[in-house]
Amino acid sequence: MAQISAALVKELRERTGAGIGDCKKALEATEGNLDAAAEKLRMDGAAKADKKAGRTAAEGILAIAEDGSAVAIVELNSETDFVAKAGEFRDLAKRAAEVALKHRPASVEALVAIEDGGESLDTQRRTLIARIGENMAIRRFEVVEKSGGPLVTYMHPGDKTGVIVAMESGDEALARDLAMHIAAMSPIYLDVASIPAEMIEAERRVIEAQVAEQAEGKPAEIVAKMVDGKLRKFAAEITLLGQPFVRNDAYGMKSDDAIAKVLEKTGSKVARFVRFSVGEGIEKQKTDFAAEVMAQAGIKA
Template identity: 65%
Template sequence: MSTPVTAALVKELRERTGAGMSDCKKALDATGGDIDAAAEKLRMDGAAKADKKAGRTAAEGVVAIASSDEAVALVELNSETDFVAKGADFRGLASAAAAAVLANRPASLEALLALKDGDKTFDEKRRELINKIGENITFRRFELVQSAGGPLATYIHPGDKIAVVVALTQGELELGRDLAMHIAAMSPRHLDAAAVPAEAIESERKVIEAQVAQEQEEELANGKKPKPAEILAKMVEGKIRRFLSEITLLGQNFVKDQDQTVEKLLKSKNAGVAHFVRLAVGEGIEKKKTDFAAEVMEQAGIKKD
């Protein structure tokens, strides 16, 4: 026996599922007014829709932060457009996920998606938002930075596209914040030279040696005397040191005082950094180039010249 599909029933299903009014009406019609069956149908239909959108590039979004005295959690949530990333529902989901990471400390992204926020998992909430907004939405990554004995300093760039956490072993919080801003601006890849993988140094060395050899050939072609082997070796080592200083936090010149390195700054303040994390939205994702004009013309049936 079917139940009449009234406006009140549609409203109740909408409040329960968050689905659109027309989708709720269709689901109730299809299930004879059975609200439980309609809610399940919406859930299944929504999962299918979300799966269809999963292949679309999501390189916009935000990084959300949640912090305590012991740890800081960062979560990157991605969308297809910056417009969606500015929405309250999208940002609310990112913030809730960061708080959940801080509280539960999941071991993997899959574990995060399985955590519950209220009566639904984060994956269920993500899929619901996909159905509501119509864009692919993905939890890309998260980080949990533990205290190293000193302050935990954070910096979020306006727009929430770049977030940094610095774990100090000792030192003032204000110094940590300055370092976090430096890291946001200068994007060091490693803490110090010791942290740079040996294969990365060896790869760069090969490139530098080839460059130095090419320079030597050009000088010889121009009638100049060849440089001694020891001089060439010193040139290579100098370029390696420069490379390491450019990609390491301690080796970089401090952004607020270019006359000293971060390492010298830390020594002058009797401070130390254990580790840091920098997340930038969409970093490393190959963005699809879209010709919106061509899309509109195609939809309108207009052939491009």
């Protein structure tokens, strides 16, 4: 077996970022050949990434990149919040946002395959998985282009909730207030017309079943009005324009006035918004931490 010097291990570590032990093993396996050892580390990292791929990654951060005409937002997930705070992890998220903004890919699969800087984002992700030891995934992204008016972003402290608002008309101060409202109140759609018809019909069936129990014996026209009223309330709660504005007082509006009224009063129009919150929609694995520690210590519960 070739003698592996500390200097050679150091050189491979600086080249690949892998751990000292992994570098030494790779050099030993390749008889001190730096290029072969680097390739082995890359292949081993891919294998480790594949092995960890089934583990739930529901923590993470958001990253935003902007160039004045468009904004990209990316969600990068990890298994633990501890890893999400690591500098390398945050750098990968930022790089993914920059690549998404530059190349405007059609899907996450297309995004991670882009080679920008010599390596694809997926290769960079796999390398980081091998180094850190946790599964991680670029889950989703959106690119929002300027629509005539201000294009603003809001990132809540901690980088867990981010918002982009593109205005067709209106001023930047209103756009920023709207972005903070969206972050806090979580509207799903812009307006009623944006809600999918199948969602409206599904909700109508639920409401009709509820009202049938509450309004037994009442005239059909009364029941119909009750259903329509509840459906309007449902639509208002999930649309930006239907929600009461959290900053109504600043615009001389009543506390229950919908955002649509504020926009009408100020001659403003929202073209599009995007709101991401880390881990939303991912079913997190529930673990018994005490049981895990006991199992690692070889203690039976």
